[in-house]
Amino acid sequence: MNIRECILELAKKTKGKIILTEGFDIRILKAAQMLTKDGIASVVLLAEDIKEVEKIALGAGVDLSGIEIIKIDINLLDKKKVEEFIDVRTKKGMTLQDALDLLKKPLYFSMMYLKSGKCDACVAGAVYDTADVLRASIHVVGVAECAKLVSSYFLMIPPDGHSIAKEPVLFADCGVNPYPQALDLKDIAVVTVENFQKLFPGRQANIAMLSFSTKGSANSKILSKVIEATELVKTHFAGYSDINVDGEFQFDAAVVQSVGKKKASGSSVAGNANILIFPDLNAGNIGYKIAERYGGFQALGPIIQGLALPVSDLSRGSSADDICLICAIMLLK
Template sequence: MGVMESIISKAKSCKKRIVLPESNDDRTLKAAEIVMREGIADIILLGKKEEIYKNAAGLDIAAATIIEPEGSDKFDLYVDQLVELRKHKGMTPDKARELIKNPLYYGSMMVKLGDADGMVAGAVHSTPDVWRPVLQIIKTMPGISVASSCFLIEVPDCPYGENGVFIYADCGLNPNPTAQELAAIAVSAARTAKVLVGMEPRIAMLSFSTKGSAEHESVDKVREATRIAKEMMPDLLIDGELQVDAALDVEVAKKKCPGSPVGGRANVLIFPDLNAGNIAYKLTQRLAKAMALGPLSQGLAKPVNDLSRGCSAEDIVNVVAITAVEAQQQ
């Protein structure tokens, strides 16, 4: 069974309620039909019922819960909650009422208050538009200083990692994380590896240096991030700084980092910045013909995932399944 099939099977084992705020999108409606037909999750669609049924002509979405934000019985509660959450930023009831009319804000509040277990959006909206309400309302997990993203990578016929399965982070959100932020990304990625793939994370903090083979301020950052991550979670199997060959290949690790707890066996790769992470996942995807699923959100207090605007209905189904599995761990 491939990693995505395994995730879908997990999602079916304990169905969660996933809100899809972009009900005006054909791919989203098609994905909703598939998710409900396959029993992957229960679906909540936000928007006007008439318009949703018109756009969904020919699709079976009868099992979906449809909520029109402005006319809902939770509207005033959500407005009050948003004022409370953002009053230190000057939020007023009038501003909050306008924002809660926006399905992305309404959906975020549903997840925050437990009226939905997770949210998937981004087929229509840009990443900043999706993340803004999420970071304002849902925020990060306790002890995690920064939200981040990762890719779930599956490389065919690959002896490295977890039989070719890896978590790459951060490949989509933080351009130049500090040492503290990089440590938080590593801790979040370890959790993603356990929750989504069920694998014991072995984390390599990557650099162009292995254990002092080079000196540079960017190397110092990776070393410091490794130290902080160990303090945050003393039981983590983590090491750095490591070059990627020392992280993946046992024979290279014997020469470059003998005694390393993860050398030659890493399945979670933490990149020093967004340049490295983004380039690496795209190279892996193209040259190794790998499945690269993401960017997936991590470090949030509740599960929300952002889609690419170029996504297919099948991509949305997969991300709903991932979000549902993440919600099972809450």
């Protein structure tokens, strides 16, 4: 069973329900059909105009049988949760009417639908910007009590026969934090490991803290945060036999065994990394897109971490299959 089949089978067992915010997008409609037809999840599509969605689906050859389609209706939401949201917003200077109007926007309504306990996860971002998805999710769903930072990861699935990567790897943070400092990088690494273990129970986690230097091969002030973060992550996971941490590493030293042995001999992570922590958003975002477009990897994400409930953003270049898999991953959280 390949990773795709494994994720879908695990998701089926949860018997979960997902709300998809952008019911007007053909990729979303196709993903909803896959999820429903294959028994992976129950799907709720949000639509401003149900007849228009049905028309789009008909034109695209999408069967909407078994899919629930709803319009924005405040009465569908938990009254207490709505009141709590309005109370917070008004205390921050928003009028009562403006707070209510906010909940009538698709992203905010979807997040509140999730918070109301009407579904198990929310997926959006096929059309909406990441910033909009994050803003709505933080305002409505909120940050998890144990989380110090909201971040994201990509599940990177290599193509068959890839010369280096034989199994999926995680890239973080490629979608949220532009300028993470050492403590931020540590927090990103810790929560990414937690998600790695949920996706791949029993698999050894090898965390590489990436930079343009390998073990002091370069000397620059901007390396200090990666070196510091590496030590913080090592300290956090000290004593964990199933988690290895090392850095700072250049990308090739982290993932190519022959290079890793040459540049960092004796490191258990060098050449074997399956969790790659990038030093900033520039590097992470560019890195995942290079792997996807030049390397043929399937890039699933950005999957948001650190929220109180399961929410995922989407790359606006996501395919229907990508969206289907991300929905399945959300149910595993």
